[in-house]
Amino acid sequence: MAFDFLEPVSAVVLDFVKKLNMQSLGKKVVFHTKEDFPDLNTAKIAIIGVLDNRGNSNALTVDLDFIRKEFYALFPGNWESSIIDLGDIPEGNTQEDTYYAVAKIVSELIKKQILPIILGGSQDLTYAMYRGYDQLDQMVNLVAIDSKFDFGKEEVLNTSESFLSKIIINEPTNLFNYSNVGFQTYFNSQEEIDLIEKLYFDCFRLGEVSASPAIAEPVFRDCDLVSLDLTAVKSSDSGNFNIFTPNGFNGKEICALSRYAGLSDKVTSFGIFNQHNSKNESVLIAQIIWYFIEGYNYRSLETPNQNTFLKYIVPIDDLELIFFKSPKTERWWIEIPFFTNVNNKLKKNTLLPCTHEDYLRACDQEIPDRWWKVQRKNLI
Numbered sequence: 001m002a003f004d005f006l007e008p009v010s011a012v013v014l015d016f017v018k019k020l021n022m023q024s025l026g027k028k029v030v031f032h033t034k035e036d037f038p039d040l041n042t043a044k045i046a047i048i049g050v051l052d053n054r055g056n057s058n059a060l061t062v063d064l065d066f067i068r069k070e071f072y073a074l075f076p077g078n079w080e081s082s083i084i085d086l087g088d089i090p091e092g093n094t095q096e097d098t099y100y101a102v103a104k105i106v107s108e109l110i111k112k113q114i115l116p117i118i119l120g121g122s123q124d125l126t127y128a129m130y131r132g133y134d135q136l137d138q139m140v141n142l143v144a145i146d147s148k149f150d151f152g153k154e155e156v157l158n159t160s161e162s163f164l165s166k167i168i169i170n171e172p173t174n175l176f177n178y179s180n181v182g183f184q185t186y187f188n189s190q191e192e193i194d195l196i197e198k199l200y201f202d203c204f205r206l207g208e209v210s211a212s213p214a215i216a217e218p219v220f221r222d223c224d225l226v227s228l229d230l231t232a233v234k235s236s237d238s239g240n241f242n243i244f245t246p247n248g249f250n251g252k253e254i255c256a257l258s259r260y261a262g263l264s265d266k267v268t269s270f271g272i273f274n275q276h277n278s279k280n281e282s283v284l285i286a287q288i289i290w291y292f293i294e295g296y297n298y299r300s301l302e303t304p305n306q307n308t309f310l311k312y313i314v315p316i317d318d319l320e321l322i323f324f325k326s327p328k329t330e331r332w333w334i335e336i337p338f339f340t341n342v343n344n345k346l347k348k349n350t351l352l353p354c355t356h357e358d359y360l361r362a363c364d365q366e367i368p369d370r371w372w373k374v375q376r377k378n379l380i
Helices: 011-018 065-072 095-111 125-131 163-169 190-198 206-211 213-221 251-263 279-296 356-363 369-379
Strands: 045-050 083-089 115-119 140-145 175-183 202-205 225-229 269-273 310-316 319-325 332-335 351-354
Touching: 011 065, 045 095, 045 279, 065 279, 083 095, 095 115, 095 125, 115 125, 115 279, 125 140, 125 163, 125 225, 125 269, 140 213, 140 251, 163 175, 175 206, 175 213, 202 206, 202 213, 206 213, 206 251, 213 251, 213 351, 225 251, 251 279, 269 279, 310 356, 319 356, 332 356, 351 369
Parallel strands: 045 083, 045 115, 115 269, 140 175, 140 225, 175 202, 225 269
Antiparallel strands: 310 319, 319 332, 332 351
16 A cells, blocks of 8 residues: 555654644644554645655755644644645655655545645655656646756756656656746756757746746646745745855745645645755745645635636737636636647646736737747647
8 A cells, every 4th residue: 555655753743743732733733653544534635754865965864853843833824624744755775666655645645635745855756746647647737946947867867956857758758838937047058948948848037936926826727746946945045054045036935936836726736845954944844835735725626617707809910819817716817729639638728827917918919928838839
């Protein structure tokens, strides 16, 4: 059974939780202990640690106790979703052993409609989470909050800086779209930037997202798996000075992005990677998790519906761009008028999430970039 890979939450954390305020998160969560395993039938969110850092040459041994203590000492919002902590996946004999365990557990939880929050560990574990979708008969949209694109040479695919190459190369190929939020140009070669464009992937520079985090909301709305590299946060806000990062998201911005990820009706797994066992960093990680769960509890569970949404038609040259606006949430979508790919896995992608600004730009005769990219993918 997939859950046999899991070790119980440490006694240090469990003893800490016993002393917490009765209204704290720690008193609302059901833990995997040596004596008991949580009931999966009522759970909605599962927290899982992965104690494997071999994909990060600069990393220390993984210790998640700091993060758990900080998170469980917080107070919940007006939440209804039950949370369980399934403990940790230990380091396997090989990285592939760890990947197998992560993939099996992620797959089983998603099948049970439980959203796993994976605490790593190095970011190459994103590949293992992605492989967890293999048995779910769907294409996968991946969003990485990261300063780098994480392409790498074929001989070093099992690293936190090369997992994207492994996702693209290895069969089965379930990746439909990759979006990077927060890349910093000087960390990525021009060859990598050109490849992102060639593959019609989405990317947003740090500066444009920092100026307006809401521009990234549509890619989360259309995403299945979110992978957060903590080195995307600047050191002055993260508290991570093992690898000094002068530029990056601040604490407020990274929590806003995490909330957008949680709000997405489509996101079914969330991973936080490349932490460095810092007490200060653990405070931020705890708040990132808090904001994700806050977003999850405010999901609108809204299915795009062309019959009940407000419809706007914008003529541009020989095209007619059709936008839809939800009267409930005031979010926007743009219609993709046809698909030449007859793969049944793609049949639900008829409306593409977008922003109000995309509609306004279309009114000024500017076709949204993401609309073009999806159209080009369908012609491949």
